[in-house]
Amino acid sequence: MGRYEFLEDMVLADCAVEIEGRSLDDLFETAAAAIARLMVDPATLTITVERAISVEASELDMLLYDWLSEMIFLKDRDSQVFPHARVRVTGNGPYRLAADVHGGTIEPGRTALGADPKAVTLHQFALEPVDGGWRARVVIDI
């Protein structure tokens, strides 16, 4: 997996995260881990749920926007968080993402809760190729 870092002092009320991956697939997998970490302590989540997710977008950066938005959506609809993902990104506009994600249902009293993300913003949103892979910067409204 790549690396992610919460840019702790970049925004006051929200959460900024920088994500790096050796490949696009790696970056998207790392992004899922980052947003899961924002929501819960993954060590307190029982990994019992597996599901397949597909996302399509006309632009590559909006594929990342939709992918992270899907994670937030599942947190609210199903009370589920997915720290682990195997992702395959294909296409050249439109771009397609197929993922197998692994996670668990939030258990009150057992799962250590973090922030409750509302949405992915487009404020300073960026996804770009860099030496040795890809890098993204995302501000999440919490």
Added chain:
Amino acid sequence: MLVPARLYASGPLLEQMDDGVFEQVTNVACLPGIVRASLCMPDGHWGYGFPIGGVAAFRADSGVISPGGIGFDINCGMRLIRTDLREDEVRPRLQEVIAALFGSVPAGVGAKGFVRLSGSEFKKVMVEGAGWCVARGYAWPEDLAHIEGRGCLPGADPEQVSARALERGTEQLGTLGSGNHYLEIQVVRPGAIHDERTARVLGVDGPGQVFVMLHCGSRGFGHQVGTDYLKVFDRAMPQYGLSVRDRELACAPFRSKEGQAYFGAMIAAANTAFANRQVITHRIREVFSRVFGRDARALGLSVVYDVCHNTAKLERHVVDGREAELVVHRKGATRAFGPGEPDVPAAYREIGQPVIIGGSMETGSALLVGTARAMAETWGSTAHGAGRTMSRAQAKRRVSGESLITDMEQRGIIVRAASQSGVAEEAGFAYKDLTAVVDTLHRLDISRRVVSLAPIGNIKG
């Protein structure tokens, strides 16, 4: 810039504003159709798109609407409920009250409410807002008169709401959320009433009286509406020849297909937020009635007021001496209509619209009223809170949630939270001095201070 940027602040508050405020208020001043000025209130801080504390009005016939000027938490707002209870009656049972409220009002990541809605029933909530709660037994009929827009803004269009938004929000009615959202028990301290006559009109009897304050919004439903339409507007801008300095300011002409669709969906979310705060009010009344063994009416648990601070509303204001229809965006800013305005409830028309400003969970909150000066200068708008001065991470580096809860308990404030780290993020030192913000609003006469409220119990997500 098409208009000037104008910040309302004292010298010290201006010093505390981060650079992002100045950049963002400038970006807003470049949006098409903006009228008079891009405004920022004294609690302003760096947000996304608009600054938090941002206010901007656009001509309905030639201006734009921007989801980034409202925020994802559509109709995030404040509600204040009075009681006839005194602190000496509540204090001995405070732990019990807080525990019961924590059990009755779900908070934190992934929380579900007790109300179960079919798709068609949810659409009624979107159109009827808090009014939907009356027939279901979650509201007293008289509550509606004390809610901005009677808890039901016109123009909701459920057909413009995505299936995903419905799925995301359908089980969340009656939930508090997380972040800076809270449910707080507060008390009037001696010397905290700044205007006794106005305070009496607002149901404030005197020192020792207990109040309940609520801060939350439209939950995942509104967040999804914002997410859906941010993408719609991001794609639509080129066809209208629009470009923005921050992509989060994506916008469309208000009268365009996209602008009208978003407005209909956004109002649907705003009405759902009114219903959310109303359902929570119902739970609060149930808890107080159970703990104190008296009917909620006998305990005097009536709504003082409920006010939005994340909306865009169609309003008529005077521009260059003539009345004009404007789309007034308030993002982290409260409506503050002055005395005599027809939209102010009859009971308050003489004093001006109540303004509820939430401070931090340690330092308290304030009740003010709107002014004629606000109508003339700020489209009838004022601040919404103390405003952060410190990032969430900085706050967590200075204190842990556990130690803060212990410390606050020693100071007589009982806290129950779904997330310990969330408590640390909301520590009092992470916010500006609320008194300085309220004094500034009062001195600038864009709202008038009435009473300060001190916390004795707090529930957080």
